[in-house]
Each structure stands twice: as structure tokens, then as C-alpha cells.
Amino acid sequence: MVQGNGVQPRRSWFEPGNTVGFQKGQSGNPGGMRKVARAAIELARENTPEAIDKLVALMRGECFTYVPDRGSEEGCRRVPVPVQAAVQLEAGRVLLERALGKPVVVPDAAEDDKIAITRIERVIVRPGEGGTVIEHCP
Numbered sequence: 770m771v772q773g774n775g776v777q778p779r780r781s782w783f784e785p786g787n788t789v790g791f792q793k794g795q796s797g798n799p800g801g802m803r804k805v806a807r808a809a810i811e812l813a814r815e816n817t818p819e820a821i822d823k824l825v826a827l828m829r830g831e832c833f834t835y836v837p838d839r840g841s842e843e844g845c846r847r848v849p850v851p852v853q854a855a856v857q858l859e860a861g862r863v864l865l866e867r868a869l870g871k872p873v874v875v876p877d878a879a880e881d882d883k884i885a886i887t888r889i890e891r892v893i894v895r896p897g898e899g900g901t902v903i904e905h906c907p
Contacts, residue, residue: 821867827852827860 826832830852838846 821864824860824864828857828864830857 835845
């Protein structure tokens, strides 16, 4: 059906007879996850212990670098690097979120939105038989 401006309305992907979109009973992603994505996930999982160790070191401010030192046997020496407090806090926050999950933020209700409870009642109803009230305690 052509509209007054000569443009056909767009059909939904899920309309019956659609030959372009998803077919009934067929997966929209038959090959599953891409190989690149699988490889990235595997790489991340392999390096997780090292990443956590690095976050702990950052949180504690225990970071070091190596500088050349011709007087030592190894040819370099370990030098502490100062870690900013903001970096330490962020590393601690990330560790806590990984361990405990992100905190749930509950928005405060405005004074007008608060509901006043005026009465609590206990009603015991017999199952079946139309729900006959057995006991009602206001």
C-alpha cells in the first residue's frame, strides 16, 4: 500500500510473510558468538588473576617500576612509584564491585509520594469453596 506521498510504509521484521527478517523457528544468530569475541573472553579469563593482583597492588599503593642500574647484578633496580589516592579508591571500588556486585541505589521518595499506613488487618481465608473468611482481626 502506497501512502499519499508515494512512500510505502515500513513493514515490521516480525510480520507474517517477511522474507528478510527472522524466520519462525530459526535462530537470529545461528553461528553463535563471533570467534573474535570468544577469543577476547578467553584472553580476559586467562589474565583475570593477574588483573586482580594489579588492582590490589594499586589499591594498596604498592606499585613499582624498574630503572637501569649498572651497579647491580640484574642491571636494573626496583623503584616505588607513588599512587594517587583517587586511583587507590577507584581500584578498591572496582574490586568490591567484582566481589559483591554494584550497590543498589534506591531513590528517595518525595514527601508527597510517601504512603501512610493507617490500618493493618489479618484475614485468614479458607482455600477453595469461594474463599470463605475464617478469621478477621482488625
